[in-house]
Amino acid sequence: MLTRAGLPSCRGRLSPGVPLANFSWMRVGGPADWLFQPADTRDLARFLRLLDSNVPVFVMGVGSNLIIRDGGIRGVVIRLGRPFMTMRFEGQTAVVGAGMLDARVATEAATRGLDLAFLRTIPGSMGGAVKMNAGCYGSCIADHFETATVVTRDGSIEKLDRHQLGFAYRHSELQADMVITEVELRCERRSTAAIESCMESYLVARNQTQPIGERTAGSTFRNPAGYSSTGREDDSHEFKAWSLIDRAGLRGQRRGGAQMSPKHPNFMINLGTASATDMEALGECVRQSVFRKFSVMLEWEIVRAGESYPPAAG
Ligand SMILES: Cc1cc2nc3c(=O)[nH]c(=O)nc-3n(C[C@H](O)[C@H](O)[C@H](O)COP(=O)(O)OP(=O)(O)OC[C@H]3O[C@@H](n4cnc5c(N)ncnc54)[C@H](O)[C@@H]3O)c2cc1C
Incomplete structure (x- = not known):
């Protein structure tokens, strides 16, 4: 069993035996040996650099596309919390922390006349959206993606472009032990009213069929x-x-x-x-x-x- 002494120090929260069912939309699954919620990207990078390379690492978003099995997850589960819920806009580019919810990104972008309407009804986080190339109603992440900042398993911080992500239908080639911390998305300009009406129609359609x-x-x-x-x-x-x-x-x-x-x-x-x-x-x-x-x-x-x-x- 992995003990606290076998894990690096960190500024974030590191908790043993955390039941993961409450962190997943399906509400099923056993505990994580350890759950790590980093304080920021540097905390995450240092932790991974110092973590024994034999310890498995699993990254989760908000668990809206996950079945966590009943025996739980061995090693360290990484979940990005509040420090990664950041969002700023540079011209037509949204620069978003990977813990931010897709729906909030869509609504914030809309107020600036930037169209990410398709994200409004996807219940995940931006990290999960990039990993899964999430999409609906004719758009997907790959249509908007510019770069993702990731922390690798050995603790280096890198910026990946679309070629390195290798997007396909509900799929990216991102390595399983890489943690996305920030994403840049390019948005088309459209009137706020038009984007909001589009988001409303998606919400109605979802409700009717799902x-x-x-x-x-x-x-x-x-x-x-x-x-x-x-x-x-x-x-x-x-x-x-x-x-x-x-x-x-x-x-x-x-x-x-x-x-x-x-x-x-x-x-x-x-x-x-x-x-x-x-x-x-x-x-x-x-x-x-x-x-x-x-x-x-x-x-x-x-x-x-x-x-x-x-x-x-x-
Ligand atoms: C009601 C409902 C409707 C949905 N509709 C759609 C839809 O229309 N279109 C669609 O594409 N999906 C849909 N989904 C599925 C889901 O919302 C998406 O796949 C979403 O992008 C998953 O994000 P998440 O944060 O919940 O990731 P999780 O479910 O927690 O994880 C999914 C995958 O992403 C990886 N991951 C998560 N965060 C990171 C990170 N920061 N860095 C690296 N890897 C990470 C995990 O390791 C895992 O492999 C729906 C789900 C629900 C419950």
């Missing part, structure tokens, strides 16, 4: 290759995942306290009593059923992290 008030992590599976919602080359998908799940008769399918939402069959929800094991097992069952019916193997969009069982005592 179970947004539930314990969920958004789309469970990526749309399979072939179908395109934007027409772009890197965003083409033949079938929508929700339609395959629906046509396989799995809308509303349950396993323990986990369910494929009756409102949107590609959203998995925790009815209140689900374990991470229920959720993952339901997802795997859906993948197998869809494959048997359509010969399409769905790919998880939700990131699953951690271990199924806690480490044995002693």
Whole structure:
């Protein structure tokens, strides 16, 4: 077991055995061995530089695209809090701390006549948005991305450009142990009224079609290759995942306290009593059923992290 003595000193908060379920939208999952909430980028860089390179590190945002397994996460989980909720505007560029919520970025930008409306209904943080190349309603992070400041596992601070991020549909090539601390996004100019009305229409559309008030992590599976919602080359998908799940008769399918939402069959929800094991097992069952019916193997969009069982005592 990793003890405090085996970890570097820091100015931020370092806490043992923190239950992570409360930090995830699904409300499932076991504890982090250690949860580190850095005081600032320099604190994070120093901590990682001095941390034994054998200690695993996992970065989380606000957990809106995560299933944390019931055994929790070994090593150090890094979560960026208030010090990383910064935002300033330089001309048409938004410079945003990675802990800032997407929705706040969208609304703040709108007041300045800068259009990041698509972020308004995505419930994550900017770090998670870049890592996942989050998007909806025909726009995604890659359309606006300029640079990301990251701290590497050995504690150096680097600025990465779009080529280094290698964006694709709901995907970037960012290394799993790199922590994004700040992001620069380029915005188009538009009237505040037009952006606000657009954001309002997205909110209404979401509410009508998705179970947004539930314990969920958004789309469970990526749309399979072939179908395109934007027409772009890197965003083409033949079938929508929700339609395959629906046509396989799995809308509303349950396993323990986990369910494929009756409102949107590609959203998995925790009815209140689900374990991470229920959720993952339901997802795997859906993948197998869809494959048997359509010969399409769905790919998880939700990131699953951690271990199924806690480490044995002693
Ligand atoms: C109701 C609902 C609707 C949603 N709708 C959409 C949608 O329309 N479009 C869409 O794209 N997504 C959607 N999502 C999924 C989710 O909101 C996005 O993927 C979001 O970008 C995840 O951000 P997060 O901060 O919650 O990241 P987390 O879920 O905490 O983490 C996701 C991944 O990002 C990594 N990560 C997080 N922060 C950092 C960081 N600072 N540095 C490096 N890596 C990091 C994690 O390691 C993990 O691999 C939805 C989710 C919900 C619950």
